Every structure is written in C-alpha cells, then in structure tokens.
Amino acid sequence: MTETREQLLDTAERLFAERGVDTVSLRDITSAAGANVASVNYHFGSKEKLVSEVFRRRLQPINDERLDLLTRFEQQSGGTANIEQIMFAFVHPVIRRMSAEPESGANLMRLMSHVHSDVNASLAGIVLHDMQDMIERFMTAAQQAMPSLPKDEIYWRAHFATGVMAHTAAAAGLLHALSDGACDVSCGEDLSCRLVAFISGGFHAEIASARAAIGKIPEVKQP
Amino acid sequence: MTETREQLLDTAERLFAERGVDTVSLRDITSAAGANVASVNYHFGSKEKLVSEVFRRRLQPINDERLDLLTRFEQQSGGTANIEQIMFAFVHPVIRRMSAEPESGANLMRLMSHVHSDVNASLAGIVLHDMQDMIERFMTAAQQAMPSLPKDEIYWRAHFATGVMAHTAAAAGLLHALSDGACDVSCGEDLSCRLVAFISGGFHAEIASARAAIGKIPEVKQP
DNA sequence: CCCAATATTAAGCAAGCGTTTGATTCAAGC
DNA sequence: GCTTGAATCAAACGCTTGCTTAATATTGGG
Numbered sequence: 001m002t003e004t005r006e007q008l009l010d011t012a013e014r015l016f017a018e019r020g021v022d023t024v025s026l027r028d029i030t031s032a033a034g035a036n037v038a039s040v041n042y043h044f045g046s047k048e049k050l051v052s053e054v055f056r057r058r059l060q061p062i063n064d065e066r067l068d069l070l071t072r073f074e075q076q077s078g079g080t081a082n083i084e085q086i087m088f089a090f091v092h093p094v095i096r097r098m099s100a101e102p103e104s105g106a107n108l109m110r111l112m113s114h115v116h117s118d119v120n121a122s123l124a125g126i127v128l129h130d131m132q133d134m135i136e137r138f139m140t141a142a143q144q145a146m147p148s149l150p151k152d153e154i155y156w157r158a159h160f161a162t163g164v165m166a167h168t169a170a171a172a173g174l175l176h177a178l179s180d181g182a183c184d185v186s187c188g189e190d191l192s193c194r195l196v197a198f199i200s201g202g203f204h205a206e207i208a209s210a211r212a213a214i215g216k217i218p219e220v221k222q223p
Numbered sequence: 224m225t226e227t228r229e230q231l232l233d234t235a236e237r238l239f240a241e242r243g244v245d246t247v248s249l250r251d252i253t254s255a256a257g258a259n260v261a262s263v264n265y266h267f268g269s270k271e272k273l274v275s276e277v278f279r280r281r282l283q284p285i286n287d288e289r290l291d292l293l294t295r296f297e298q299q300s301g302g303t304a305n306i307e308q309i310m311f312a313f314v315h316p317v318i319r320r321m322s323a324e325p326e327s328g329a330n331l332m333r334l335m336s337h338v339h340s341d342v343n344a345s346l347a348g349i350v351l352h353d354m355q356d357m358i359e360r361f362m363t364a365a366q367q368a369m370p371s372l373p374k375d376e377i378y379w380r381a382h383f384a385t386g387v388m389a390h391t392a393a394a395a396g397l398l399h400a401l402s403d404g405a406c407d408v409s410c411g412e413d414l415s416c417r418l419v420a421f422i423s424g425g426f427h428a429e430i431a432s433a434r435a436a437i438g439k440i441p442e443v444k445q446p
Numbered sequence: 447c448c449c450a451a452t453a454t455t456a457a458g459c460a461a462g463c464g465t466t467t468g469a470t471t472c473a474a475g476c
Numbered sequence: 477g478c479t480t481g482a483a484t485c486a487a488a489c490g491c492t493t494g495c496t497t498a499a500t501a502t503t504g505g506g
Binding site: 160202 | 243245246288291292295296299300305307308311315316379380382383385386387388389390391416417418419420421422423424425426427428429430432433434436437438439440441443
C-alpha cells in the first residue's frame with residue numbers, strides 16, 4: 001500500500017514546519033500518522049531520506065514554476081525581463097501557494113525558511129543541489145536586467161532579496177503578532193507585489209546616495 | 224572560580240553558531256571546554272538557561288548601541304532621523320562587530336539568525352523579550368521618517384529589513400561560496416552602507432509603480 | 447591551621463533517539 | 477487452496493540526551 005507512505009510525508013511536512021526537522025522524532029511522525037515506528041525505515045530507508053523527500057516534493061514544482069514564469073516574462077518582453085518581473089517570478093510561486101491554501105501554505109513557508117538558513121548543513125546540501133540550475137538562471141537574468149551593476153554587487157543584492165523572502169516565510173507568525181493582526185499573509189498577489197516592490201527598490205538603490213543620506217556617523221561609547 | 228563559567232559561555236557560543244542550539248549537547252560543550260558534564264547545571268541551572276545567557280550576553284550591548292546610535296542621529300538632525308540613518312543604526316552595531324573580529328563575528332552573525340527565525344519558539348520568546356523596547360523605539364522612528372506610509376506598511380517593510388539583515392547573517396558563508404569568494408563580510412562600514420542602501424531603497428519604493436513594471440502576469444501551467 | 451563555602455569530579459539515572467529484527471497479516475497469482 | 481511477496485507489527489537493540497547525586501578537591505577568611 002502506498003497510502004502509508006503519503007501519510008508519512010504529509011505528517012512529517014506538517015511537524016517539520018511546526019517544530020523544525022531536528023526536534024521532530026520518528027516516533028512523533030509515525031504516531032501522528034497512525035503508523036508503526038518501522039514504517040519510515042521501510043518506505044524511505046532512513047530519517048534523512050524521508051527529510052530529503054519531504055523537501056524535494058514541495059520544492060521541485062515551485063522551482064519549475066519559477067523557471068516557467070521567468071521564461072514567459074522574457075518571451076513577453078522580447079528577450080530580457082526587467083528586475084521587477086524577475087523578482088516576481090522568483091517570489092510569486094511561493095507566495096501563491098501560501099495564500100491559496102493557508103494551512104499547508106504556512107507549512108511551506110516555514111519549510112522554506114529551514115532551507116535558506118544553512119544551520120542544518122546536510123539539509124542545505126541536499127536541497128541546494130536541486131536548486132542550483134534555477135539559481136544560475138535567475139542570476140544571469142538579473143545581470144542582463146541590471147547591466148550597470150558589477151557582478152558581485154548582483155550577488156549581494158540577490159542574497160538580500162533571498163533574505164527578504166526567506167524571512168517573510170520564516171517569521172510570518174511573528175509579524176502577525178507584533179502588528180496586532182494588521183499584517184497577515186493571506187492576500188497572495190498583493191503580498192507578492194509588496195515583496196517585489198521592496199526588493200526592486202533595493203536593486204535600484206545607489207550606495208553612494210544612501211551613504212550621503214546617512215551623513216556624519218556619530219561616535220558611540222564603547223563599553 | 225568564574226573561569227569555567229566564562230569558558231562554557233564561549234564554547235557554547237561557538238558551537239551554537241556552528242551547529243545550532245538543538246543539535247549541540249551538553250557533553251559537546253563541556254568536553255570542548257575541558258569541563259565536567261555537571262558544570263553547566265552547576266553554573267547555570269539548566270541547558271536552557273545557558274542558552275539564554277549566551278544570547279543575552281551578546282545581544283544586550285548590540286541593542287544598547289543601536290539605541291545610542293539612533294538617539295545621536297536624532298539629536299544631530301534636530302529631532303527626526305531619516306530612514307537611512309535609522310537603518311544604519313539598526314544594522315551597523317551588528318556588522319561592525321562582525322568585521323572587527325572575523326571569527327567571533329561570524330559566530331555572532333549565525334547566532335543572530337537563530338534568533339530571528341522563530342523555529343525554536345522558546346528561544347525566540349527568551350530573546351525577543353529583551354529586544355522589545357528597542358523594536359518599539361525603531362518602529363516609531365521609522366513612522367516619523369516615512370509619514371506617508373500607513374502603519375501596517377511600515378510593519379511590513381521593517382519585517383523585510385530584518386529579513387535582509389538576518390539572512391546576511393545566517394548565510395554569509397553560502398554567499399561566499401556561490402560567488403567564488405568575490406563577496407565576503409570583512410569590510411564593515413562598506414557592508415553596512417550596502418545593506419542600508421538596499422533596505423532604504425525598499426522603503427522608498429512605491430508598490431503601484433512596481434506593479435506597473437511587472438506588466439501582464441503570464442499564465443503558468445498547473446501540474 | 448582549620449573550617450566552611452565554593453567548585454569540580456566520576457558514576458549513574460530515566461527517557462528518548464534512529465534503527466533492526468523476526469514474526470505476522472494481507473492481498474493477489476497460479 | 478496454497479504460495480509468494482509486500483506491508484505492518486511489537487519488541488528490542490545500542491546509543492545519546494539532560495540532569496542528579498554523593499564524594500572529592502580547592503579556595504579563602506577567621
């Protein structure tokens with residue numbers, strides 16, 4: 001029967017999202033899924049392979065949709081997409097899923113945050129391997145969209161952009177609490193555009209003029 | 224002797240930064256510190272209290288410096304700081320430490336990332352309590368600097384800004400690898416300004432014009 | 447010098463971990 | 477109706493976890 005296998009994946013995904021990969025035991029998963037402790041090792045071989053499959057199952061369609069969306073923007077614009085379009089293609093496939101199905105979407109958001117923080121080294125290794133092609137594709141697209149920026153500056157800002165998305169995913173509940181419920185993540189396309197606006201604003205920024213706006217940097221007392 | 228206590232804090236900080244709080248055992252810490260397993264419970268009472276103290280010890284001076292810096296910017300500008308100054312005051316106390324002492328600085332960066340991702344709920348609870356005053360102070364300063372933005376929009380963008388900094392902290396090593404060493408975090412004030420430029424660019428952005436730049440959103444094939 | 451307070455030690459506790467095993471159930475194929 | 481292979485099960489394996497205990501070592505003040 002393949003039903004138990006699916007049940008294990010669904011339950012593991014939910015628990016990983018709620019409490020993190022390292023703090024969820026096989027017994028937590030199997031008892032919540034109504035299965036035997038041995039079923040994970042029977043169906044997947046080990047806990048690590050289960051983890052890998054949980055992430056792969058969600059990330060693959062997202063990365064496919066990202067690439068698809070980027071390609072269509074490029075075709076639509078006659079070869080080169082602008083930075084807003086590139087970032088929308090990167091962000092929206094995640095946000096869309098999150099707002100379409102609030103409960104499983106929240107799981108996904110929190111799963112994403114585990115991927116982007118390289119705390120769990122083996123996890124990052126597993127997942128990033130699948131994302132490498134997509135990352136490269138988006139990097140060259142960004143370089144074409146912003147030809148005046150040096151390559152390493154592109155890297156920095158893409159890094160910042162990833163941070164915005166990952167953190168939005170990771171700490172959405174925290175923001176909801178801090179803002180007394182005024183901010184939540186249920187309005188998909190709006191949130192995508194809000195994210196894209198912020199990130200693109202960052203990409204268009206000039207360091208020199210920001211430095212000028214800061215002005216004189218005060219001395220601080222060193223303890 | 225207070226020497227063992229200090230040694231435990233230093234060692235725990237290093238190991239937490241390298242491998243995360245949950246995956247480091249008391250025996251890992253004590254053996255690396257050359258102390259007995261029981262010493263943690265003797266000096267701190269429990270593992271959780273050790274964790275709390277590790278974070279508090281680093282975050283308190285940073286938050287103090289953030290507030291100090293913001294106050295001086297406000298005095299210098301006659302009451303109201305601009306968004307670049309506010310974000311510099313938020314970001315620089317972290318970045319400065321990181322670049323001043325690369326090894327312990329890297330620890331700090333990765334520690335910060337653990338704080339900002341609310342994966343470990345109890346950890347977030349412990350640490351955020353100490354940060355609440357600082358957060359409130361910066362939120363009202365940001366509202367004064369950007370009076371045209373609605374309050375919840377300020378929340379969103381502050382949330383994004385935190386994400387940029389946290390992710391820069393968390394995955395600095397990852398960026399170093401992806402960019403073949405072109406990007407690293409050793410140039411303190413430069414990096415602070417780079418971060419401030421990106422974040423401030425995001426704060427100044429208009430959602431409507433970003434939405435316009437995206438144009439027609441292509442349909443994607445749903446699997 | 448001695449005594450009390452502080453600090454460190456080895457040993458062990460119960461509980462939980464991922465994984466393995468060998469028996470049992472179950473649904474088809476001949 | 478028996479056989480075969482896949483799926484599930486209870487039980488146990490060896491190991492690590494955070495924490496406790498009771499004995500020992502170290503220290504500084506009277």
